[in-house]
Amino acid sequence: MRREKQRVIPPAERATPDLDSGKYLVMWQGPQHPGITGNMSLRLVAEGDTVVDCETHVGYLHRGFEKLMERRLYMQNFPLVCRIAVPEPDFNEYCYAAALEELAGIVIPEKAVWLRTLSLEMMRLASFLMWIGGQAGAFGHGTIAQWSVTMRDYVLDLFEELTGGRIYHMYIIPGGVRGDVPAGFYKRVLETMAVVEKNLDDIELVMFHNAVFKMRAEGLGYIPRDWVDHYGITGPNARAAGVARDLRKDSGYLAYPRLDFQPIVGTESDAYERARLRLGEMYQAIDLIRQIVDMAPKDGPFRERLPNPLYWRIPAGETYVSAECTRGEYGFYVVSDGSDKPRRVAVRGPSYTHAVSVMERLVRGVNIADVAGLMVSLHTYPPEIER
Amino acid sequence: MDIKDFIAPFAVWKRAFEKPFTVKKPIDERPGAPRYRGFHMNDADACVGCGTCEAICMNNAIDLVPAAGREAKDGDSGLRPRIDYGRCCWCALCVDICPSGSLSMSNEYVWIDRDPDVFRYVPGVEAKPWDGSALGYRRAEGYRLLDEDRVPMPELGHAEAVASFLELVRGYSRAQAEKEADRCVSCGLCIASCPAHMDIPGYIKAVRDGDMDEGLRLLYETNPFPEACGRVCTHRCEEACSIGSGGDPVAIRWLKRYIADQVELSDYAKALPRGAAPSGKKVAIVGAGPGGLSAAYYLSMQGHAVTVFEAEEAAGGMLRYGIPEYRLPYPALDKDIGYIESLGVSISRGVSIGKDIELSKLRTDFDAVYLSTGLPVAYGLEVPGEDHPRVLDGVAVLARATRGEELGLGGRVAVIGGGNVAMDAARTALRHGATVDILYRRREEDMPADADEVREAKAEGARLVEKAIPLEVRDAPDAAGEAALFIWNEATMVQKEPGKRPVPEPIPGAVREGRYDSIIAAIGQGPDLSFIAESDGVPVKRFRPVVDSFGMATRAAGGAPVFAGGDLVNDRKDAISAIADGHRAAIGIDRLLYGKGA
Numbered sequence: 015m016r017r018e019k020q021r022v023i024p025p026a027e028r029a030t031p032d033l034d035s036g037k038y039l040v041m042w043q044g045p046q047h048p049g050i051t052g053n054m055s056l057r058l059v060a061e062g063d064t065v066v067d068c069e070t071h072v073g074y075l076h077r078g079f080e081k082l083m084e085r086r087l088y089m090q091n092f093p094l095v096c097r098i099a100v101p102e103p104d105f106n107e108y109c110y111a112a113a114l115e116e117l118a119g120i121v122i123p124e125k126a127v128w129l130r131t132l133s134l135e136m137m138r139l140a141s142f143l144m145w146i147g148g149q150a151g152a153f154g155h156g157t158i159a160q161w162s163v164t165m166r167d168y169v170l171d172l173f174e175e176l177t178g179g180r181i182y183h184m185y186i187i188p189g190g191v192r193g194d195v196p197a198g199f200y201k202r203v204l205e206t207m208a209v210v211e212k213n214l215d216d217i218e219l220v221m222f223h224n225a226v227f228k229m230r231a232e233g234l235g236y237i238p239r240d241w242v243d244h245y246g247i248t249g250p251n252a253r254a255a256g257v258a259r260d261l262r263k264d265s266g267y268l269a270y271p272r273l274d275f276q277p278i279v280g281t282e283s284d285a286y287e288r289a290r291l292r293l294g295e296m297y298q299a300i301d302l303i304r305q306i307v308d309m310a311p312k313d314g315p316f317r318e319r320l321p322n323p324l325y326w327r328i329p330a331g332e333t334y335v336s337a338e339c340t341r342g343e344y345g346f347y348v349v350s351d352g353s354d355k356p357r358r359v360a361v362r363g364p365s366y367t368h369a370v371s372v373m374e375r376l377v378r379g380v381n382i383a384d385v386a387g388l389m390v391s392l393h394t395y396p397p398e399i400e401r
Numbered sequence: 402m403d404i405k406d407f408i409a410p411f412a413v414w415k416r417a418f419e420k421p422f423t424v425k426k427p428i429d430e431r432p433g434a435p436r437y438r439g440f441h442m443n444d445a446d447a448c449v450g451c452g453t454c455e456a457i458c459m460n461n462a463i464d465l466v467p468a469a470g471r472e473a474k475d476g477d478s479g480l481r482p483r484i485d486y487g488r489c490c491w492c493a494l495c496v497d498i499c500p501s502g503s504l505s506m507s508n509e510y511v512w513i514d515r516d517p518d519v520f521r522y523v524p525g526v527e528a529k530p531w532d533g534s535a536l537g538y539r540r541a542e543g544y545r546l547l548d549e550d551r552v553p554m555p556e557l558g559h560a561e562a563v564a565s566f567l568e569l570v571r572g573y574s575r576a577q578a579e580k581e582a583d584r585c586v587s588c589g590l591c592i593a594s595c596p597a598h599m600d601i602p603g604y605i606k607a608v609r610d611g612d613m614d615e616g617l618r619l620l621y622e623t624n625p626f627p628e629a630c631g632r633v634c635t636h637r638c639e640e641a642c643s644i645g646s647g648g649d650p651v652a653i654r655w656l657k658r659y660i661a662d663q664v665e666l667s668d669y670a671k672a673l674p675r676g677a678a679p680s681g682k683k684v685a686i687v688g689a690g691p692g693g694l695s696a697a698y699y700l701s702m703q704g705h706a707v708t709v710f711e712a713e714e715a716a717g718g719m720l721r722y723g724i725p726e727y728r729l730p731y732p733a734l735d736k737d738i739g740y741i742e743s744l745g746v747s748i749s750r751g752v753s754i755g756k757d758i759e760l761s762k763l764r765t766d767f768d769a770v771y772l773s774t775g776l777p778v779a780y781g782l783e784v785p786g787e788d789h790p791r792v793l794d795g796v797a798v799l800a801r802a803t804r805g806e807e808l809g810l811g812g813r814v815a816v817i818g819g820g821n822v823a824m825d826a827a828r829t830a831l832r833h834g835a836t837v838d839i840l841y842r843r844r845e846e847d848m849p850a851d852a853d854e855v856r857e858a859k860a861e862g863a864r865l866v867e868k869a870i871p872l873e874v875r876d877a878p879d880a881a882g883e884a885a886l887f888i889w890n891e892a893t894m895v896q897k898e899p900g901k902r903p904v905p906e907p908i909p910g911a912v913r914e915g916r917y918d919s920i921i922a923a924i925g926q927g928p929d930l931s932f933i934a935e936s937d938g939v940p941v942k943r944f945r946p947v948v949d950s951f952g953m954a955t956r957a958a959g960g961a962p963v964f965a966g967g968d969l970v971n972d973r974k975d976a977i978s979a980i981a982d983g984h985r986a987a988i989g990i991d992r993l994l995y996g997k998g999a
Contacts (some may be wrong), residue, residue, distance in 0.1 A: 088460035089546070093492030157413050164422040171434075178436040178538045180508075184492050192497075193541035196435065216412065223409035228402055315543065322583045323498065323546050324456055325609060 017232035019284060023378050031059050031067050038066065043385060054369065054396040056389075060382055068377040070370045076400040083359045088114055089143070089188065089323035091356070096182045097348075099398040101144055104137040104188055105339040106361070107186035109346035112301040113251035113335040114188045117350050118328045122318055126190035128238030128310035131269040133176070133185055134304065134337070136203075139210065139299040140169040141340045149289055150221055153230050158221050165210045172206055175199060189242055201305045207300045214296055222243055222290060227365040235376045235388045239283070246367050249342025249390060250295065253278035254288040261338035273305050285391035292393070295340075325352045341365060341393045363398025370399065433508030438491045438538040440509050443525030445471075447503035447926065451588035451643035453497035454504060455675035457546075463495060464486035468526045475594040475640035493538050498546040499584060500519075501646035506538035507531035512794045515849050544950060549648025552581040554655055563861045564832050564868040570632065570655075578659040582586050584644055585651045591638035594975060597623045597983040599645060601653055602639055608656050614672035616660035621673050624980050625698040625741055628692050628733040629720050631658025635975040661736075669740050675746060677704035682994045685710065685767040685961075687754045687932075690718020692773035692967030692979030694738060696699035697746045699987035703992065707746045708767070712753040718775055719968075720976060722800040723822065725829050755932025764937065764960025769990045772939075772954070773967040773983060774945065776926035776974070782817060785921070786874030791885040795826040795923030810835050811918020815887050816863075817841075818923035821847035825856060826921045827863045837862070839916065840869040842905050845973040870907050877916050887913040928969050939963050945970055951980055951989025962993055 044055030053075040059067035079098050083091045096103030096109040108130055115122060122130075140384040143166035147159030170180040175196055177185035177211045185192050221227055241253045242259075252259050260277035279296040280287045320326060330352040336345035342364030349358040373392060380388055411504075424431045433439055445468065448981070454465040465480035469579055473479035482495070482504070495563040496504045504524075509531040514520070536730035555571040558563075562569050573581065573955030587602035595601065599620045601984050620627040642650035650688045664672060686693045689711035697707040715721055716738050720729060742748060754760055754774075778793035781787045786989045793810075795818065801808055812835055816827040819841035826859040827837045841848060841857065844867050859865055890912050933939050933946070937959035940947040946954045946965040956962035966982025968974045 085458055087457075089494065090457065091491055093459060093494060103973060122828050157416075161416075169420075172436055174434040176436075178434070178438040178493065179491065180599075182492075183491070193436070193544060220410050220412050223404055225406040226410075230404060293497065316541075317544055320546075322548070322586070323494075324453075324586060 016282070017053055017121065017229060019236040019282075020376075020377065020379060022236060022238060028067075029255050031061070033059070037061060040363050041382075042394070045071070048378045054399065056373075056377070058377070058385065059363050065380050065382060065385060066378050068374050069152075070374055072142070072370065072396065074400075078114060080359050080361060083356055084373070085355060087323065088326050088356065091183050091359075092187055093182075093221065095172050096184055097397075098396050098401055099124065099344075099363065099396060100142040100181070102137055102339060103182055103354070103390075104186060105344045106346075107184065108268075108337055109335050110133060110359075111186050111188045112337075112342045112350040113333050113346045115330045116335060117332045117348065118188075120189060120318055121318065122190045125311050125316045125317045126318075128269050128306060129191045129316060130186050131273075132303065132306045132310065133173075133183065133191070134268070135299050135302045136169055136172060137183075137275055137374070138340050139296055139303070140166045140173070142296045143210070145288070145292065145340070146217065146221070147392070148294075149387070149390045150167060150227070151197050152390045153220065153227055155224070155227065157216055161217060168206050168209060171384075172199075172203055175202070185318065186300050189320045190315070192317070194316050203307055207303055211297070211300050213288065214293065214300075216251050218293060222225065222286075229383060230280075230287060230387060231289060231391070232284055234285040234380065234384055235391050237283045237289075237372065237376070241372070245371055246363050246374060247342070248367075249338065249340065249393075250288055251342065251368055253277060254291045255283040256281050261336055261343055264334070265320060267337060269306065269309075272309065273302055276303060276354075285388060288391050292340075293356040303314075312329060323357065325354055327352060328356075336362070339364070341395065344398075361398065361401045363395070365394040366399045368392040369394035369396065408652065410500075411426050412655050419968075421620060424937065431510075431742060431982045433510050433536070435536045436538055437506075437508035437510070437536075438493050439507040440486075440512060440529065440531060441482075441489075441495075441524040442507055442532060442534065443482065443523075444503040444505075444539070445481055445525035447501050447646070448481055449501050449503075449590065449643050449646045450480040451500055451586065451646075452480070452482075453498050453500055453586045453588060453591055453643065454482050456586065456876050457494045457498045459494070460488040461489055462486075462490070466523060468523060472582050473593065473966045475637065476643075476646070478588075478590060478593075481523050481526050483523045492673060493924060494546070496538060497544070498586075498589075498631075499540075500547060500643045500648075502540065507534040507617045508537040509534070513773075519854065541707050544945070547644065547648075548584050549644070550794035551584070551649035551652055551666050552577045554570055554652065555749070559860045559862075562727065563828075566832055569857070572662055572853055573655055575651075578608050578656060579611070581652050582606075582656055588643045590641045590643050591653060594637045596637070596978040596983070597984060598974075599623045599638075599657075603650070605653070605656055608660060613660055613663040617664050617669065617672045618674065620657060620660060621698075623984065625695055626720070626736045626976065626980055627657055627661035628730055630977055631655070631661050631735065632729050632978070633720070633724055634977050635973075637977075640875070642814055651928050665740055666719055666729060670743070674702070675742075675938065676702040677854040677974060679706070680704040680994065682764075682768045683708070683766070683930070684769045684771065686773065687760075687763070688718060688773040688967070689713075689716035689738075689748050689750075690773055690775050690967060690974045690979060691720055691757070692775075692983040693718070693771065694741050694882075695980040695983030695991075696771045696773065696964075696966070696987045698741045698744065699743045699981075700990060701741075701746050703987070703991045705768075705991070709746060709748045709765075710752045710754055711748055711750050711756070714751050716748050716750065717998065722803050723796055723895075724800060724836055725826070725832075726837070727828070728825070736965065737837060749764070750773055753932075759934070760937050760963075761934065762973045763958060764963065768994055769961050770963045771952075771983070771986050771990065772933075772963060772965040773941050773958075773969060773979065774932075775931065775968045775979075776928050776929045778924065778929050779926060782831050782871050782874070782922045783872050784871045789874045789876070789885050789920070790882055791918065792874055792920045792922060795822045795921050796926060798826050798921055799829060803929050808833055809919075810921075811884070812836060813917045814838070814919045814921060815840055815915060815917040816921045818925070819850055820923060820925065821850045821854055823921075823923035824850045824858045826923050828861060830919075831861050831863060831920070833857075836864075838864045838917075840866045842868065843890065843903075844868060844894060852948065868905055869904055869913070872912065874920060878918075884916055884918050885920055886914060886916055887920050929995070937963065939965070951992075953987035953989055953993075955983065956993070962990075964990060
């Protein structure tokens with residue numbers, strides 16, 4: 015027996031609460047909320063312990079990346095872009111590099127294609143491991159976070175070995191990648207994957223076969239399927255609603271067309287279903303990493319030689335490059351005017367849709383205690399809302 | 402919801418007795434990965450202080466600061482990068498781009514200090530515990546942001562080259578020049594090492610931008626001989642080039658030539674600035690070499706009326722009479738001189754000061770005089786038989802070749818000496834079909850000639866005899882004065898004083914001889930100061946006029962002030978130094994004429 019889905023309140027039924035009536039409590043969640051939902055805030059209006067109105071407030075993390083990029087050399091932006099989405103920087107690096115390569119007409123070596131794919135899938139796994147800790151923690155299950163964040167650190171150890179950095183890898187550089195895999199690296203990747211997989215089995219047991227988690231997550235934050243196109247919902251949030259949309263399959267970038275996988279699709283479209291789907295994508299990422307280790311070329315160059323980065327000019331043009339990150343479609347729109355700096359860079363982070371428009375609608379009618387869990391179930395990263 | 406959902410969560414307890422994942426610092430240490438990007442290290446001796454790290458740093462975290470105990474010198478600014486860890490983002494682009502490869506990073510994770518100022522330090526100069534760490538971020542094998550390989554210059558093949566006087570170096574195409582210009586990092590170390598302090602990064606930028614007019618304008622700011630210097634400059638700049646600290650230096654000389662070659666002489670006037678209004682002052686210049694004509698150019702730009710007196714029948718000095726056509730074709734030199742003449746500079750050819758006109762008369766007729774007569778007198782071999790008719794003077798041979806006279810060198814030629822004149826004479830003789838031996842008293846690496854010249858002379862077929870001390874020239878038997886025997890003593894190099902270059906010592910009994918149709922002595926030249934009378938008041942010390950920092954030798958009463966420069970005065974004895982001297986003297990003369998200085 016599954017808990018009933020949360021009813022989505024249509025705009026027509028929504029009344030503006032009369033705050034002077036004494037019936038309502040106005041409260042703020044954030045911007046100091048601990049966890050990955052921090053750095054943005056929600057102004058909640060509650061009647062009893064039920065939220066009746068919500069307004070999202072963003073801007074606490076605005077660092078002006080897009081504007082900064084317009085006054086930096088193309089290569090100088092390479093260490094900058096990764097900071098747009100802190101827990102998941104590699105997708106920024108990939109989209110930025112791929113956009114420049116497309117505009118400048120550069121074809122990267124085969125080995126770089128595979129190492130980029132490896133880096134992105136390892137990032138996906140690490141990002142989901144951090145997320146699942148947050149999801150469990152939001153419902154009071156702190157133990158899961160202790161396990162999963164440890165597993166994430168094991169993946170970050172691999173990143174440290176491959177790229178020289180744990181959080182900001184700065185590995186996917188325009189033209190290819192910054193270095194070959196160290197000796198014995200693939201062996202350690204496979205060992206770590208085995209450890210992570212075993213831990214995922216434990217997490218699956220205690221988190222998804224858990225009465226408390228089920229009671230709180232089932233039916234919470236139901237996203238009707240027809241919202242997907244209306245709001246531009248992507249990633250696991252869309253797939254949990256039954257829309258088999260995955261850029262890795264649909265646009266076939268990097269080495270994905272040569273890897274064997276199918277997008278995971280759900281039906282129930284609530285917080286529990288989304289969590290379950292993301293767990294499935296973690297197993298899928300481990301499987302993809304194993305395939306990449308098996309198929310990646312062992313020899314050959316890993317970077318194409320580019321012009322002197324101090325004067326690198328890219329012919330005038332514009333392009334949009336996107337990739338499937340853990341939250342959905344991540345994209346960079348880059349305009350070049352023939353000079354040595356980009357004319358305009360616009361970043362599409364999926365959290366903008368999920369954390370602002372969708373969140374405001376879903377939170378109405380939810381118990382205050384479930385707001386954080388709902389927010390995490392949409393898997394949003396405020397830093398990518400504010401570029 | 403079923404019964405499992407109530408029981409399964411208790412599975413967490415099975416982990417309660419497991420060893421924790423965490424590291425108990427400081428009891429346990431977990432070192433960074435071998436590639437970890439920790440704190441910076443710099444090999445301060447390999448670093449040249451070019452500041453490319455500062456240029457690429459997107460956070461302005463790097464400043465080039467004076468480093469204790471380091472002085473600026475050619476190819477080293479004396480500065481070293483200081484990293485500000487309040488700004489650094491550990492991206493390591495500085496390591497990736499470092500031309501000398503001196504920058505790297507340790508794999509140190511943690512650094513704690515109560516004093517916030519210590520987090521801004523000069524790696525390699527201020528000692529840190531992680532200095533010399535073998536681990537940490539390094540540029541990966543095969544990965545560089547800069548191109549260490551020079552774009553090869555198209556040249557004639559050696560067989561083809563030696564068969565004619567065609568120009569050996571063909572010049573860059575536009576694509577080649579732009580690619581080569583892209584290697585420059587605009588550090589400016591070259592500017593300091595160039596005697597004329599040319600704006601090298603500026604004109605290389607003009608090549609990248611395809612703006613030849615701007616390039617030419619920048620060249621003429623400091624050097625009115627871009628065609629000549631673009632071919633035969635001694636290019637000290639390339640020895641200072643920061644890119645050369647980890648690869649081939651940027652081909653600065655060829656890029657200069659590329660700019661000058663792209664603009665027709667008829668278009669020069671459009672690109673270059675116009676001179677000042679006539680000042681009414683007259684300046685005499687003795688010697689129409691690169692130094693004299695440079696002074697003429699800059700003086701005429703200031704509006705002064707300039708007359709250049711040249712003893713030879715054509716202007717250009719050593720550029721024309723000392724450098725063979727295959728290195729510096731006459732049309733290229735004529736282009737440089739032609740532009741200077743087009744500004745109204747008058748060149749009186751075939752007029753010798755001291756013979757046709759006295760220096761004292763110039764001092765009366767003109768408002769200032771500049772002497773740049775160079776070093777026209779060849780040194781003798783100073784061995785018995787040096788006046789043998791088959792012993793020729795290298796500079797004279799080159800001058801006769803320029804005039805198109807028959808050289809009559811014969812089939813076997815010995816060239817004595819290791820300088821550029823020796824190489825030019827040897828390669829000229831090769832082009833006249835001779836077999837050539839170059840005899841030098843020291844080793845090949847001691848030769849004052851450009852390494853390129855030596856390499857090419859050998860490639861064209863000259864035989865190099867090292868450590869040969871001349872002993873005597875004798876009449877060859879049965880040759881009736883048409884050939885000579887050159888006798889030399891084999892030497893060994895002896896390090897007499899530490900820190901000084903080794904000295905050749907003759908090996909007793911190792912006397913060799915060779916029979917040659919001509920023996921070309923090219924062991925150096927000296928000045929001809931016979932035209933300077935004591936009454937002219939020009940101070941002379943060790944066969945050189947003594948000058949001040951503007952090149953002024955005298956402003957004694959009884960005539961116009963006298964300036965001097967070029968090979969006559971300086972130690973460098975190359976065209977670019979003479980050009981720099983000419984420019985400097987022009988500034989000095991201009992200040993004096995307008996009462997502005999000295």
